[in-house]
Amino acid sequence: MKQKIxxxxxxxxxxxxxxxLWVVALIVGTINWxxxxxxxxxxxxxxxxxxxxxFITMKVDQEEREKERKQDIFISNLSTYIGLHRTLSSTEFSSIYKELLKLKNSKE
Incomplete structure (x- = not known):
């Protein structure tokens, strides 16, 4: 409901x-000044x-923080991406699966 509004x-x-503006003008027009x-x-x-x-300042600040957060997530997971790149370079599916399990276990 909130999203629809x-x-x-x-x-x-x-x-x-x-x-x-029309409502404000209507109200202003009916009062004695x-x-x-x-x-x-x-x-x-x-x-x-x-x-x-x-509101505008908060929205712009939130967008900037979101961009920074995305960059931080990428940088913090860089070793995982490098490991995946090495893993995907191999040709056998079983070796890819084993390497992914190693990467998963090493991050936990």
């Missing part, structure tokens, strides 16, 4: 923005902008 929001960003309302709407819009900035 996320996909809907992701695919319909412009439509949701237009609806949100005084300094209290101006302060309220200013702080509300400023809060949304601040939260949006934090």
């Amino acid at each position: 996320f996909n809907f929001v992701k695919n319909n960003k412009i439509m949701l923005l237009i609806i949100t 005084n300094s209290n309302w101006i302060g309220f709407w200013g702080s509300l819009i400023g809060s949304f902008i601040g939260v949006l900035g934090v």
Whole structure:
């Protein structure tokens, strides 16, 4: 359910923005303007902008950390990859199987 909502929001960003702006404009148009309302709407819009900035920053940071994690996983498993390369160079299936078992047991 959560994933469906996320996909809907992701695919319909412009439509949701237009609806949100329309609702805000409707509410703003129906109120009597005084300094209290101006302060309220200013702080509300400023809060949304601040939260949006934090969200974008977190998303970019998460993507960068994911890239670094993938690189770390590859580097930490480099000996396994080298062993697999050596193993797959042999022609007999039984020797490949034995070598893979050795690699598995050596990592545990």
